[in-house]
Amino acid sequence: MLEAARNSLSNFANDPKVQEWVVRRxxxxxxxxxxxENRYWVLEQRAPGKYTDLHTTLHILSNFNPLTRAYIGPVSGHGSFPAALPSYTLGRWNDDVADGHERLPTGYSSYVDLVQAQKEIIKTRGRNVIKGLTIEFLLKRVVAKLERVQKQSDNIRDDLTVFLDAMQTEYLRRVNKTVSTQQELSNLYANSFGKPHNIMLIALSSSAREEQIPELSQILGRMFNSETASLNEDFPRGICYIPSEVLSTSGLGLEELMLNPALVETNPTIQEWRKGEIHDCSRLYAALSEKAGALDWKARFYIKGLTKKMEPVLINHP
Incomplete structure (x- = not known):
């Protein structure tokens, strides 16, 4: 039933004339x-099934009210954690544009321009943003929802700004075909993964914050970006997460890997680096697991959801 409704809404929202009529009324x-819902279907069309479970979970968290046992249909944001799904969707949208998976929204000549426009929206809380099926309207809604649930010590506008700066760095690395050092990549992961973690912990009304679990951003960044499938997908677009210290001793260059990504599978230096990433992340995961026991259930739920699939590799690594 939910999927049928989503199909209908997807077709509905993809018709420009219908969009205009809906937005006005x-x-x-x-x-x-x-x-x-439209953003969900964009992801489904690009990567069928990849984001379904995550999106459905966030959809329920944002729209299901356990006190009334009511699923609040299309009235978005009346669930237990109304900022969860919008916050994730905004981050996913920016990440996909920055890494070239998706076109720029209408009206922008580069991702740098989009970042600057979003920073202005964050600064003004979207005072001049008009209602629409746009990234600008989504950002306005996210800022408002997060500011309602953040604690006095939080500053989600700063978090969002730092995240956008990290996405701009990712974009410039791609278009300039930059190979970064290990330290530069570590700093990037702290912002491109760490700030979204902080935002989501705020959205989930957790008392935990990302600064308590910095291991999480490093584990996800290093594990995801050292996978063979990820390397093979990134290289043709000029994206390289192999540290310059490693690549320079491998006998391979980025331009060569862009043409033939499979070269990494037989290169001993790069394969040794991949093993080292798993080894380091295994130790980080052990430290993270020790800390997790002292966190609230929302933070533990969040960490578990993000690390569940890689947990067997990290736990069983010698």
Whole structure:
């Protein structure tokens, strides 16, 4: 039933004339709902099934109210954690544009321009943003929702700004075909993964913050970006997460790998680096697991969800 409704909403939201008609007549929360569902179908078309479980979980967290046992249909944001799905969707959208998986939104000549526009929206809380099925309207909604649930010591506008700077760095690394050092990559992961973690912990009303679990961003960044499948997908687009210290001693160059990504599979230096990443992340995971026991259930739930698939490799690594 949910999938049938999503199919209908996807077709509905993809018709420009219908979009305009809907936006003029529906309240903000309904427009947000249509926007989030449309973004879900963009992901499904690009990578069928890859994001389904995650999206469904966040959808329930944002829209299901356990006190009334009511699933609040298209009235977005009346669940236990109304900022969860919009925050994730905004981050996913920016990441996909930055790494070249998706086109720039209409009206922008580069991702740098989009970042600057979003920073202005964050600064003004979207004062001049009009209602629409756009990234600008989504950002306005995210800022408002996160500011309602953040603690006095939090500053989600700073977190969002740092995240956008990290995405801009990712974009420039891609277009300039930059090979970064290990330290530069570590710093990048702290912002491109760490700040979204902080934002999601705030969205989930957790008392934990990313600074308590810095291992998580390093584990995810290093594990995801050293996988063979990820390397093979990134190289043709000019993206390299192999540290310059490693690549320079491998006998391979980025331009060569862009043409033939499979070369990494037989290169002893790169394969040794991949083993080293797993070894280091295994130790980081052990430290993270010790800390997790002292965190609230929301933080433990969040960490478990992100590391579940890689847990067997990390635990069983010698």
């Amino acid at each position: 529906l309240p903000n929360e309904y427009v947000e709902y249509l926007l989030l």
